[in-house]
Amino acid sequence: xALTTLKSLNAEIKQLEAQKKLVEKRDGExxxxxxxxxxxxxxLSPAQRRQVAKLIGETIDAKPARAxxxxxxxxxxxxxxxxxxxxxxxxxxxxxxxxxxxxxxxAWARSAExxxxxxxxxGSKFPSADGTVKKASAKAAKTAGKPVKKxxxxxxxxxxxxxxxxxxxxxx
Numbered sequence: 518x519a520l521t522t523l524k525s526l527n528a529e530i531k532q533l534e535a536q537k538k539l540v541e542k543r544d545g546e547x548x549x550x551x552x553x554x555x556x557x558x559x560x561l562s563p564a565q566r567r568q569v570a571k572l573i574g575e576t577i578d579a580k581p582a583r584a585x586x587x588x589x590x591x592x593x594x595x596x597x598x599x600x601x602x603x604x605x606x607x608x609x610x611x612x613x614x615x616x617x618x619x620x621x622x623x624a625w626a627r628s629a630e631x632x633x634x635x636x637x638x639x640g641s642k643f644p645s646a647d648g649t650v651k652k653a654s655a656k657a658a659k660t661a662g663k664p665v666k667k668x669x670x671x672x673x674x675x676x677x678x679x680x681x682x683x684x685x686x687x688x689x
């Protein structure tokens with residue numbers, strides 16, 4: 518054996534011993550890290566808990582119990598409390614005006630009584646709960662009459678076209 522081979526083997530032995538010391542040091546720290554992970558496992562997600570259990574070598578349930586979801590923000594899950602009714606039908610049913618209109622309100626709006634009330638009170642959806650009728654704004658009042666005006670104008674134009682066509686056919 519040559520001297521260079523012996524020196525290279527000694528260098529390799531020293532390198533391997535240094536690696537062995539690092540591995541022993543790491544192996545001494547692993548149980549401490551695992552203990553910390555087990556201590557704080559409550560705040561980990563189920564997927565993270567499964568990963569920790571896999572590292573430790575423990576077995577866990579196939580279906581973990583679901584944890585209650587925390588509120589996303591200060592407004593989520595907040596109780597809003599009762600709200601005074603905004604609308605009241607002649608039948609006595611009330612609605613606060615939040616969310617979808619109840620079926621009774623939509624049915625009443627389609628009924629003859631509801632349609633008559635809507636014509637008498639343009640710009641208001643339903644009768645108010647306190648009994649007062651809110652005056653519609655001038656813009657709402659104008660737009661309420663527009664569909665009727667346009668329909669009448671169309672009818673007049675149709676009649677005029679028919680009359681012109683009739684005269685043209687008589688002349689020919």
